Amino acid sequence: MWFRLRPSSWFDPAWRWRVLSAPHDAVAHLAMWSASLAVTGVFVWILIDVLSHGASHLSLELLTAAPADAGRQGGIAPILVSTVLILAVCMAVAMPLGLCSAVLLSEFSRSTSGYGRFVRRSLDVLAGLPSIVFGLFGYAFFCHALGLGFSILSGGLTLACMVLPVLIRSVEAALQAVPDDIQTASAALGLSKTTTIRSLLLPAAAPGIAVGLILGIGRALAETAALLFTSGYVVRMPGSLFDSGRALSVHIYDLAMNVPGGDGMAYASALVLLGLLLGMNALATTLVQRWQKSKGLVFG
Amino acid sequence: MNATTRLDRRLESFLRMNAAVAGSITIGIVAYLLLESLPALHAVGPLRFLTDPSWNPVHGAYNVVPMVVGTLVVTVGAVLLAAPLAVASAVFGRFYVRGALSKLQRRVLETLAGVPSVVYGLWGLMVLVPALARIGPPGQSVLAGVLVLALMILPTIALVSDTALGAVPEIHLRGAAAAGLSRWAIVRSIALPTARSGILTGILLGTGRALGETMAVVMVTGNVAQIPDGVFAPVRTLTANIALEMAYATDAHRSALFVSGLVLALLTIGLVAVVDRIAQSTGQDGGRTGVV
Numbered sequence: 379m380w381f382r383l384r385p386s387s388w389f390d391p392a393w394r395w396r397v398l399s400a401p402h403d404a405v406a407h408l409a410m411w412s413a414s415l416a417v418t419g420v421f422v423w424i425l426i427d428v429l430s431h432g433a434s435h436l437s438l439e440l441l442t443a444a445p446a447d448a449g450r451q452g453g454i455a456p457i458l459v460s461t462v463l464i465l466a467v468c469m470a471v472a473m474p475l476g477l478c479s480a481v482l483l484s485e486f487s488r489s490t491s492g493y494g495r496f497v498r499r500s501l502d503v504l505a506g507l508p509s510i511v512f513g514l515f516g517y518a519f520f521c522h523a524l525g526l527g528f529s530i531l532s533g534g535l536t537l538a539c540m541v542l543p544v545l546i547r548s549v550e551a552a553l554q555a556v557p558d559d560i561q562t563a564s565a566a567l568g569l570s571k572t573t574t575i576r577s578l579l580l581p582a583a584a585p586g587i588a589v590g591l592i593l594g595i596g597r598a599l600a601e602t603a604a605l606l607f608t609s610g611y612v613v614r615m616p617g618s619l620f621d622s623g624r625a626l627s628v629h630i631y632d633l634a635m636n637v638p639g640g641d642g643m644a645y646a647s648a649l650v651l652l653g654l655l656l657g658m659n660a661l662a663t664t665l666v667q668r669w670q671k672s673k674g675l676v677f678g
Numbered sequence: 679m680n681a682t683t684r685l686d687r688r689l690e691s692f693l694r695m696n697a698a699v700a701g702s703i704t705i706g707i708v709a710y711l712l713l714e715s716l717p718a719l720h721a722v723g724p725l726r727f728l729t730d731p732s733w734n735p736v737h738g739a740y741n742v743v744p745m746v747v748g749t750l751v752v753t754v755g756a757v758l759l760a761a762p763l764a765v766a767s768a769v770f771g772r773f774y775v776r777g778a779l780s781k782l783q784r785r786v787l788e789t790l791a792g793v794p795s796v797v798y799g800l801w802g803l804m805v806l807v808p809a810l811a812r813i814g815p816p817g818q819s820v821l822a823g824v825l826v827l828a829l830m831i832l833p834t835i836a837l838v839s840d841t842a843l844g845a846v847p848e849i850h851l852r853g854a855a856a857a858g859l860s861r862w863a864i865v866r867s868i869a870l871p872t873a874r875s876g877i878l879t880g881i882l883l884g885t886g887r888a889l890g891e892t893m894a895v896v897m898v899t900g901n902v903a904q905i906p907d908g909v910f911a912p913v914r915t916l917t918a919n920i921a922l923e924m925a926y927a928t929d930a931h932r933s934a935l936f937v938s939g940l941v942l943a944l945l946t947i948g949l950v951a952v953v954d955r956i957a958q959s960t961g962q963d964g965g966r967t968g969v970v
Binding site for chain 2: 402403405406407409410411413414416417418420421423424427428431474475476478479481482483486493496497499500501502503504506507508509510511512513514515517518519523539542546570571572573575596599600601602603606607627630631634635641644645648651652655656659
């Protein structure tokens with residue numbers, strides 16, 4: 379929303395008069411610009427810092443070798459494998475659960491309004507809980523009560539609880555963006571709701587669902603606190619899902635905090651993590667744009 | 679016809695079952711935290727969390743006041759610093775630039791919102807802490823925590839405020855412009871008051887995020903369990919306390935950490951409830967803007 383007020387130039391007498399007669403406006407103008415530049419500046423600063431310190435350690439060896447000397451040397455191959463396995467467990471559990479819940483909330487929630495409200499409220503709370511609380515829960519429930527111990531399975535399941543609200547919200551938004559005409563037409567043809575959902579709604583909402591999945595994976599990839607005492611610290615290559623495995627973000631934390639001289643590799647790992655996240659963000663954005671162009675729908 | 683309705687009903691009950699699992703996770707989490715907290719509440723008692731001489735669980739002292747103060751100081755500081763900057767950023771993107779610049783600004787905020795907390799922590803530890811150490815040693819301090827947390831919650835507040843500002847009816851803005859109000863007058867007297875509840879929602883969501891943040895805080899605040907006597911003093915938050923001690927805690931100590939987790943969970947649930955109330959009273963869908 380933009381509306382042009384006056385030509386704004388010091389050489390324009392009318393503008394000069396405005397600034398002198400309404401100094402608040404000029405001060406506000408200056409303040410807004412500096413606030414925004416400061417925010418962008420810090421962002422660029424962080425990016426350059428991670429890039430400049432991490433790039434020198436970037437090599438093929440980083441991605442293929444095992445860590446050596448407590449992580450100061452070598453690579454992060456087992457850590458990448460553990461990370462992927464944790465994400466796989468997380469999405470394998472969260473995806474079906476999230477998809478089903480979202481379909482219920484978006485397509486059946488009028489007939490089950492009290493129930494729908496309960497599920498929604500509960501998911502809102504879940505989305506707001508601190509990640510360390512998920513970590514505590516995962517430690518008590520998955521590691522101890524279910525006897526899974528410090529394992530990739532425990533970590534993945536804990537993350538699944540965490541990303542569920544994000545996933546459900548995106549899928550719900552994608553389903554709601556499908557034009558109502560489709561449902562009206564399919565009801566007029568006497569198709570069952572099951573058929574409508576399976577053959578019309580879900581395919582039409584597929585790109586939006588894909589975006590939701592990417593956002594969920596991104597959230598899980600960025601998480602550290604919930605994994606500290608669920609999937610553990612072990613840097614060995616995991617042999618099964620019951621082994622402990624160190625996620626990329628935990629690796630960064632450990633190198634920065636507990637390994638003197640580990641900051642070079644910490645930066646390199648952070649660069650890999652940021653690269654993955656930015657890549658996924660870009661993918662989600664492209665998907666949304668292509669989808670909007672082809673369907674004329676507005677997502678979100 | 680009968681077969682299809684039966685199929686539909688079966689699908690609905692299957693979906694209901696799934697949603698029940700999703701919906702009951704919250705209850706499960708609170709129940710488990712409560713269950714694990716009981717031994718400490720029994721053995722130590724709620725009063726001793728406030729009256730013990732210090733936090734030294736190995737020797738049976740369980741005073742959590744320093745950590746509660748630490749959490750509050752760092753959170754309040756971060757929100758006070760981030761909220762004005764974030765709202766200014768949102769106003770800037772909506773009313774002071776247009777086209778590519780506005781889009782770029784939003785993209786920067788969205789990307790900042792997605793940066794993992796451990797990367798903020800790494801930057802804070804490697805860049806910010808040494809810089810602060812030159813001014814007031816030891817560098818790992820309340821101030822470092824406030825700065826890093828402010829940076830982390832700024833995108834959340836800014837994006838929610840941006841959405842709220844975008845919902846201000848254009849006709850009000852155009853009317854004010856036609857009446858000859860300056861840009862700042864329009865922002866101050868029309869846009870900001872109209873978007874007030876949305877902005878408040880953003881600030882509350884940011885507060886929740888600051889309250890529960892662990893990694894970045896662990897990395898930059900120094901983690902000394904004491905009531906800080908200045909902005910350059912090290913401090914330990916409730917979340918940091920859990921992250922640092924969970925690995926080796928046993929029995930009552932472990933249970934005491936669950937108590938602090940329970941307190942954190944209840945605090946954030948309270949915040950969500952307030953956000954919910956605001957959203958309902960204004961008819962806006964405050965918490966569901968797709969940011970968090």
